[in-house]
Amino acid sequence: MKARKHTARARARRWVRAMVTTAAGLFLVTGRAADIEHGEALFKEHCAACHTVIGSVRDKSGPNLNGVVGRKAGTEDYGHGYTEEMMASGVTWDIATLQAFLNAPALMVRGTKMVFRGLPDADARLDLACYLEQVTASDEPTPNVLCAVER
Numbered sequence: 001m002k003a004r005k006h007t008a009r010a011r012a013r014r015w016v017r018a019m020v021t022t023a024a025g026l027f028l029v030t031g032r033a034a035d036i037e038h039g040e041a042l043f044k045e046h047c048a049a050c051h052t053v054i055g056s057v058r059d060k061s062g063p064n065l066n067g068v069v070g071r072k073a074g075t076e077d078y079g080h081g082y083t084e085e086m087m088a089s090g091v092t093w094d095i096a097t098l099q100a101f102l103n104a105p106a107l108m109v110r111g112t113k114m115v116f117r118g119l120p121d122a123d124a125r126l127d128l129a130c131y132l133e134q135v136t137a138s139d140e141p142t143p144n145v146l147c148a149v150e151r
């Protein structure tokens with residue numbers, strides 16, 4: 001009986017330790033609220049030459065990014081036409097997939113015609129993805145937890 005109790009307590013302790021480690025890990029990964037203004041500045045600097053986020057505006061050389069968060073890749077009515085690779089990628093754009101794409105577009109969607117080397121800074125990728133979510137959401141956006149976590 002006694003031994004059993006000990007085992008249960010040890011298991012509980014292991015569980016608590018695992019949870020604390022996981023929480024610490026999450027904090028390291030997402031322990032910073034997204035800076036939307038910085039995201040906007042990054043968009044202007046790196047993306048606006050080829051993309052607009054305003055729905056009523058014609059496509060530039062890249063597809064219109066209005067409402068991109070929550071959309072399947074390659075499904076916008078895009079005048080210049082997507083690559084087969086983008087249409088077949090099976091990706092749905094959300095905060096996580098946008099961050100992965102912006103890290104290295106051609107690695108995530110091999111054969112994409114988007115000529116952009118990527119943003120090496122993880123905080124910058126988060127800021128930009130969260131800016132895109134906020135600026136392009138149709139109605140009331142549900143803020144993504146990845147964008148909202150405070151430092």
Ligand code: HEC
Nearest residue numbers: 046047050062063073074076082083086112113114115116
């Ligand atoms: C030199 C022009 C250019 C630049 C710079 C550029 N893009 Fe693109 N982007 C494109 C093109 C062209 C496509 C279509 C790619 C394809 O079909 O393979 C695209 C596709 C995309 C898609 C997929 C859209 C969809 O409807 O599936 C996203 C998201 C995207 N770009 C985001 C960005 C962001 C964010 C930046 C800035 C960091 C950026 N792009 C910079 C040209 C560009």
